[in-house]
Amino acid sequence: MAFYTNFHPFTNHFAGCIVPFLFGFGLECNAQNDTVALVNYTDKIIIKANIDTRNDVFFYKNEEENTQLHLKPNNRYRLFLSLDYEFLGVSVGFVPKFLGANSDENLKGESSFSDYQFRFFLGKWVQGLSYRKISGYYVRNTKDFAPNWIEGSDPYIQFNNLFSEVFGMSTSYVFNPDFSYRNIVYQNEWQKISSGSLIGSLHYDYNIFDLHEEGIVNKEKFFNVRLEPAYYYTFVLHDNWFLSANISPSLGLRFSKSESEVDGDPIIENNTYVTRRLAGGLNLGYSSKRVIYGLNLTFSADWYNEDSVSSTENDQFYGSIYVGYRFDPPRFVQRIFKPFTGREVAD
Template sequence: MSPKKFFFIGILILLSTFAFSQNDSIYQEVKQKYDTTYRVDYSNKMICRLNIDSDISNIYIRKVKEKSENKFIPNEIFKLRFSFDYKFLGITVSFSPSFFPGNNDNSIKGNTLILDLGFKFFYSDRLRQEIIYKNVQGYYLVSPDNDELIEAYPRMKVNTYGGKTFFIVNRNFSYRAYESQTERQMKSVGTFIPSLYYAYNTLETNAENTTKLFIDKIYSYDLIIQAGYMYNVVLDKKWFATAGFHPGLGYNYSNNFYLNNQNNQELEQKSRGLNFNIDANLALGFNNSNFFSGIKANYRNFNYINDLNTEFINTRIGFDFFIGYRFKESKPIKKVFEKIEEQLNKLPI
């Protein structure tokens, strides 16, 4: 069985176990257990959101003993993301249109293709699940000192298949108000958010000459535990700010493939090591009964340290502008969701 199939089967088992194991699952009407003066719920509305963000990964491959580093940058600056939230489900689709400034310098740096897919829902009011798929193809090698172009690698690609499960300790804190605007925070409050992140990552250079890259392919598995804290500040009845910090420690297992130029054979080395991870986020926004807008800043650092001579580091610094509107629920869509809920609630598990 391939690693991808193994990963997807594991995700399906995880979802089935959590989502359908109890009679009071997310698909049934859950009694409010929080102070309603802190949170206003909009889950009975269809929420559409448009985001423009710069959350695009740079890749660093370090040769530890020689103290040298290769830095790869995708030839895209901005992504366009569409989101739809209704009742228990949220869906996002992201891509990088060429009409954005800075996304079309293909003749020099090569072409970059980006596609992100995301699904998110709550098992209960405080237990949340996210599933992600990310694909980036087309990077160019730059000098680590001044980011000047050295060489384009249009076939180099990075894939991520992952998920995150986390628990919101404080019932009165609205993560939905920060992340998807399916709620509104009415009073300032903070919470601890422990989480578990898991992912299967692939990096394939697909280059004829890998001597400059030190490496041909990396296939890795990550399991990270984070202990985060977030705080929602209600600046006015309709204005909010959010700050969060999420340090983490994890386990990484990877297969690294090198090209032996003497006999043109590929060498494989397996490694196990630690993953030091930091997430930080800030947000400022306007949240009315229907219209909402705002800006977010996100920093993510995944530092992989293994017992080989290579370190693979994935770093992201992104800014996100979003605007959206809450529409009245459509009767046909409402009927479809009600039928899904009805069938799921009949399951004997």
């Protein structure tokens, strides 16, 4: 399998070590009242379904050899189901078979995807926790390595035993009290007046990138940390409609440790990289007292240089649609949350 050997430098690129949970700050979970600018719906349970076309595609470039490797999982759509109530939110993501995902497994192989997210609203602070795992990738530019390969009839080069795991956290702070970050991301508030805000975020995650293929063992662990100053602005178009735009450049560090083995020879490398990212998007949404739905368009570009001739990029542009419903929680749920929210429970 000369292919794996030739591209061993490309697959050595991810890094990390685990991180402490987060800064200490007071828990501000008391019930919030409506204001002139905002309507609060945290006393309602919100269930939501979100379908997106995002794919974790990796680009490895070697300028000296003028070669590229595009790795992509065989996931056409991803479905997220979420529930939010008071200061707590949770969502689960997976690949929905009923939407025709992975319908061409005979050519691209089988991939799996799972994602779990938790979020905590602490006054102006938002704390996120997440776990994601993807396994099974194929080489999107297979023809670059197999000139006689025919698209649509020949199988792509596949890394069926390649998987990536991400244990992530983020801490965000909303500077403008009249701007609702929750309205555009979690839909448990409604913004009544057009407004914008700077939102400062610190992202930190621990990653594992693991490949075992016919004599090739490559495992890379890395820890990423990056600071992201984002700006969001929401235009209130109608009593129930809004359009929001955002842009967020960020800069970070990646601490990497790779452990590889080629034909029985172990190789261990430790590296530190400077990472850069630019992201943004548009969100058109509708919100009534009960029903919510909307459309998101998002772009992102992540890149860093491994050395003077090699670089890694992850560029994405994708869309998503969501629909949700708000309803009053059962009394037993209200009683559980009362010590944290101070809300009275009706008899």
